[in-house]
Amino acid sequence: NAGVTQTPKFRVLKTGQSMTLLCAQDMNHEYMYWYRQDPGMGLRLIHYSVGEGTTAKGEVPDGYNVSRLKKQNFLLGLESAAPSQTSVYFCASSYPPSLAGLNEQFFGPGTRLTVL
Amino acid sequence: AQTVTQSQPEMSVQEAETVTLSCTYDTSESNYYLFWYKQPPSRQMILVIRQEAYKQQNATENRFSVNFQKAAKSFSLKISDSQLGDTAMYFCAFMKPWGPNTGNQFYFGTGTSLTVIP
Numbered sequence: 470n471a472g473v474t475q476t477p478k479f480r481v482l483k484t485g486q487s488m489t490l491l492c493a494q495d496m497n498h499e500y501m502y503w504y505r506q507d508p509g510m511g512l513r514l515i516h517y518s519v520g521e522g523t524t525a526k527g528e529v530p531d532g533y534n535v536s537r538l539k540k541q542n543f544l545l546g547l548e549s550a551a552p553s554q555t556s557v558y559f560c561a562s563s564y565p566p567s568l569a570g571l572n573e574q575f576f577g578p579g580t581r582l583t584v585l
Numbered sequence: 586a587q588t589v590t591q592s593q594p595e596m597s598v599q600e601a602e603t604v605t606l607s608c609t610y611d612t613s614e615s616n617y618y619l620f621w622y623k624q625p626p627s628r629q630m631i632l633v634i635r636q637e638a639y640k641q642q643n644a645t646e647n648r649f650s651v652n653f654q655k656a657a658k659s660f661s662l663k664i665s666d667s668q669l670g671d672t673a674m675y676f677c678a679f680m681k682p683w684g685p686n687t688g689n690q691f692y693f694g695t696g697t698s699l700t701v702i703p
Contacts, residue, residue, distance in 0.1 A: 500689060511589075511676060511693035527690075559630065563689045572618050572680060572689050576630035 470495050473577035475560050481583045482550045490545040490580050492560030500563045501543035502527070502574065503535060505556040512559060518543055519565075550584045557581050587612045589679050591694035598667045599702050605652075606662045606697045608677030614638075618680040619653065619660045620691070625673040633675070636660065664699075672701045 473494045482488055492501065499520050504512040514527030518537040532554060534546045543562075547554060561574040588611045598604035610619070621633040636644045636653050644651050648668075652661045664671055677694040 502691075509594075509695055511695045512691075513693075514690065517690070557628065561630075565689075573620060573632045573635060574689060574691060576622075579628045 472496065473560055473562055473575050475558075475577035475580050477580060478578065479581050481585065482547075483585050484551060486550050487546070487548050488550065488582075489547075490558055490560075490582075492543045492545070492562075492577055493541055494543075494560075494562040494575070495541060496562060496575065497540070498562035498575070499540075499565045501537065502561040502563075503533070503543065503545045504559045504561065505529065505554075506559060506579070507556050515545065515558075550582075552584045555582060555584045587614075587679050587681055587692040589677055589692050589694040591675075591677055591697050593697045594695070595698045595700075597700040597702055598664075600667055600669060602667055603663060603665045604667055604699065606664075606675055606677075606699065608660045608662070608694055610658050610660065610677075610679045610692075612658070612679065612681070614681060619651075620678040620680065621649070621651070621660075621662045622676045622678060622693075623671075623673045624676065624696070625670075630676075634662065667701045669701050669703060672699060674698050 476491045502517040503515040513529050516535040518524045521540045524535045536544045558580045560577040563574045590609045617638045619636045623631045623633045634646045648665045650663045674696045676696045679692045
């Protein structure tokens, strides 16, 4: 199993450009998440999805859109990139809530995005 | 909203020694999960250990153990016999109780950068 994969690994954009980050998981997880990681701020949730065709806003959703057309994929879009969106982006996935203890999130390797 | 505080931005420890990383959290919930994740220079987030709030026994995974004080809302990580490969950023995370359509939402601390010195 590849686990959680993200493409691309690095990207440089100019202000106003658009792009889509792709997250894929092969663990048949229902839930998927997008985070951004900034120095001194830990990971903050952008958007999440609890199943195919559903998405919801997290803590810092402004400037981002997401889609979950297939269970295994979760796309993060930036319609008009801004320098404030320079960050490392992580995708994660997990099983539905469970008392069995399988509640951790599995993370992808991250995408480093720079907006000039 | 839940908040997670890691008050030690940086720490160092001699190889083979023991180090404790602190974490406190704020919540009104009674049932939740706590986690420690490790992020080495490769950037990959790796689960180190988890603790269910309803369990009184502290979790242990080989050289890693936690001191979970529910009343004090404290969740520290102890690393014994530190190894060079333990050098990483460590994040404490709180998972709020599940509810319809909320997923397993995590709240992360700002991290502690640990350096193991040879």
